[in-house]
Amino acid sequence: MSMTRRGMLYGSLGAVAVGVTRRPARAAAEPIRLGWLVALTGANSAFGIGVNRGVVYAVNKINAAGGINGRMIEVITRDTQGDPAKAVNAAVEMASSIKVHAVFGPTNSGETLATTPIFARAKVPSLVVNQVNSLIDPVKFPNAFRMAPYLTQWDDANRHYILDIMKVKKVAVIGDNTGYGTTATAEAVAAFKKAGADVVYDAVVDANAQDLSPYLLRARAGGAEAVAVWSDSTGMNARMMNARGQLGWDVVFSGHPALGSGDVLRLLEKPAYWDKVYVIGCKACSFDDKGNLPAPTQAFVDEVKGKIELSDTSLYWVMVGVDGVRLVADAVAKAGSSDPDAIIGYWNHITKWPGLYGHYSFTPTDHNGYPTDEIVMSLASSQKNGCFIPAPGYAA
Numbered sequence: 001m002s003m004t005r006r007g008m009l010y011g012s013l014g015a016v017a018v019g020v021t022r023r024p025a026r027a028a029a030e031p032i033r034l035g036w037l038v039a040l041t042g043a044n045s046a047f048g049i050g051v052n053r054g055v056v057y058a059v060n061k062i063n064a065a066g067g068i069n070g071r072m073i074e075v076i077t078r079d080t081q082g083d084p085a086k087a088v089n090a091a092v093e094m095a096s097s098i099k100v101h102a103v104f105g106p107t108n109s110g111e112t113l114a115t116t117p118i119f120a121r122a123k124v125p126s127l128v129v130n131q132v133n134s135l136i137d138p139v140k141f142p143n144a145f146r147m148a149p150y151l152t153q154w155d156d157a158n159r160h161y162i163l164d165i166m167k168v169k170k171v172a173v174i175g176d177n178t179g180y181g182t183t184a185t186a187e188a189v190a191a192f193k194k195a196g197a198d199v200v201y202d203a204v205v206d207a208n209a210q211d212l213s214p215y216l217l218r219a220r221a222g223g224a225e226a227v228a229v230w231s232d233s234t235g236m237n238a239r240m241m242n243a244r245g246q247l248g249w250d251v252v253f254s255g256h257p258a259l260g261s262g263d264v265l266r267l268l269e270k271p272a273y274w275d276k277v278y279v280i281g282c283k284a285c286s287f288d289d290k291g292n293l294p295a296p297t298q299a300f301v302d303e304v305k306g307k308i309e310l311s312d313t314s315l316y317w318v319m320v321g322v323d324g325v326r327l328v329a330d331a332v333a334k335a336g337s338s339d340p341d342a343i344i345g346y347w348n349h350i351t352k353w354p355g356l357y358g359h360y361s362f363t364p365t366d367h368n369g370y371p372t373d374e375i376v377m378s379l380a381s382s383q384k385n386g387c388f389i390p391a392p393g394y395a396a
Helices: 005-020 046-064 084-098 109-122 151-165 179-194 213-221 234-247 262-267 295-304 315-335 340-347
Strands: 032-038 073-079 102-104 126-128 144-146 170-176 198-205 226-230 252-255 277-282 375-379
Touching (some): 046 315, 084 109, 109 126, 151 179, 151 252, 151 375, 179 226, 213 234, 234 262, 315 340
Parallel strands (some): 102 126, 252 277
């Protein structure tokens, strides 16, 4: 089986690192300090936990191979707990006292909205993994680059599936009360209405709410044929599925990737409650009609078997963590410097950079790097090692 360029780059990263260590060591071999702001605890921590597994794995692999230009990567992690105030404190610490060379995260949009200006003022190269559209603005925030789909990309894919493939006319939209969930819900409602759909009910729900049946009862009373769900809380999503099952309502749930996390299955009262749930996914984590994954993805799954737990997360979350570390490492290696201008300058001119999660492209005027054509819709209950088969009627 031939190896794609994406697979070659990931597989050769260790070799590249070993090669560069043969050069004369730089003075004091200062580590490359990577700030990592992540919600590892709290209601919206599932995504962060999955990404963190990829971060740790990638850093350990690079450092074991000799680092980058003889320099080890030092990850400074702060658990923000999904709290923007904690994220701001951590951002100030990283930008002013620790003086990180680059930052990854935070993993929740509300936190990133609060921290992005801080990193912009300090000129810290920043990798964004959140969807809110306004997070990326090359004029206001020339140091911030998004390596995940932005909200409009996700919303368009989900709305297209609900309206054009499932032929639904009446929809409900439910999100959580985070900065992301509130924004995503409002934008989804507006886009559904603009497309001519009948939005019979919409709500923003506390991600820690235990009884979600009142919201579903209102959606059912309105005649909803599908519920678009915008929450990255696996706990809230599982409780919604449990409530739907208890009500005996077989309405479709479609939306946020967290609906398909393996952690949801653990929280369901019955596995059958995962039926008729469709999630936004990616080509890199999709099985073809013969049950095969793309070659680079399968190679990664084989490599991390027994080293990273995949059954309770989404594989793309882990791969985002790997790609984030590699984007920093590649910038330092290729630019020959960890100075902000060098890293930002390198990121500004990458085209179809072969990550595991996707092929990223940036320009000085466009810092949204994830390609729309790599977004797919997936069947949640088909999850295996964090990967999925395409949703019914959807061509991957």
